[in-house]
Amino acid sequence: MPETLRPMDESPALRFLLVGIALTFLGVVVGLPVVAVFVEALRKGFSAYAEGIMDPYALSAIRLTLLVAAIAVPFNLVFGVAASWAITKFDFWGKRFLTTLIDLPFSVSPVISGMIYVLLFGVHSALGSWLIDNNIEILFAVPGLVIATIFVTFPFVARELIPLMEEQGTEEEEAALLLGASGWQTFFSVTLPNIKWGLLYGVLLCNARAMGEFGAVSVVSGHIKGETNTIPLHVEILYNEYNFVSAFAVASLLTLLALVTLILKRIIEARTAHH
């Protein structure tokens, strides 16, 4: 059936122009950088690419990033569920203020997010000198990286769950409790199945940010090769050493992570759209 042009539609020429502008802009601004990562990484062939990734410092950066995410993401998962449970299943004084405070880390520059821990744990603070006297390393060590990562990814899970659980209300939980289920039974067999996709969505975004965080982690890391360098920090070092092929090779891993994250995000969105 030929498409008829209604007076409410734009002319085909204008449509074509607008689609052209939109896709060119998206292609140049967003698409090209991603293509550039892979082209630069493979510039000197596959063996140079593999060499960049299999380098012992790169491997230790990968291990460290996985370790940091393996602590920070579950922490924020538990925090996000607890915060959403308190905020959506109960009515209490100061609830809106609490929600605003949870979002706070999103509006702080990553550099400042790292810096507050330097001030807190650095040698000049009371806590910092106590830590040194007791030989506890936080700053320029793994615990500092973990806590800075927790800070920057703090709101992700809560932010996904709060609107979702708000919408679902409390009726199903009340019914389960009246039928004699315990609190934990109610959570695991009533609430959790209802929020699983939203929870997965939040965890996915939280993980992507945790593994890719640069500014905050850069400030607290101290950049010790093989010890406190996460993948993004390793990319920076390689790049500043003009070792471009290796820098882009390692960066391509993070790019793949971003692409996989987006694909999974789409799948979750498609699944939840049917409900």
Add this chain to the structure above:
Amino acid sequence: MKPFVKPSVIPGFGLALGFTVLALMVVVLLPLSGLFVKTATMSFSEFWSTVTDPRAVHAYYITVTTALVAALVNVVFGLIIAWVLVRYDFPLKSLFDAMVDLPFALPTAVAGIALTALYAPGGWIGQMLPFKVAFTPLGITIALIFIGLPFVVRTVQPVLEDMERDWEEAATSLGANRLQVFRYVIFPHITPALMTGFAMAFARALGEYGSVIFIAGNMPMVSEIVPLLIVMKLEQYDYAGATALALVMLVFSFFMLLTINWLQKWGQNHAFPR
């Protein structure tokens, strides 16, 4: 007197709220308050001379102007992209829709080195242009356009999707042409969302670090941004100086946060009656 919490049969309030508040205190509030404590140890004249140092003032200027231009560019192209994604059909539409989220998902350092490779004098785009992009404020703006784009598209898109076409039909049947319909019906409806998207992209751009430092070149008094200046002061163990600059940025972000909240409220009241 009203009780602190409304009575409910649902258990776990104490545990959930207790853990939430404890985590919030330890991870966010206590460390952030350290910033204010540290600033309080400086004398006012020290603080003032740090935040009004010519190099710092130039960095504010670069940070604010590049963020502003990038957010404005994103408003224009973000609106076109949102419009095209909502109203038209074209091949690979869902792929392009998914691409909008890439700047959210791609780590900033990766975006930074990729953009530098593209816009450096010998890069794919850089060699085609008669003027320098990388290592100038223009390069910073390019990086900030990249990271800010999803904010505008993703705030305008749902508003366009929800918009009833009745209003457009009414305007058209009353004799308005397409441009008039856009100018007097559609545009006023999406203005709050556009402004919210603008404010979010601008606020994010002010604090951005990872994607900017590679392409900026970081020349003092030319292409130095405030977050970089803070990092440099930290590396020289000038914690007081870094704190003073951070405080200026925090006050600015707080102001932006208030603006965004206000815009969102305005948008809700501003919507057409259904």
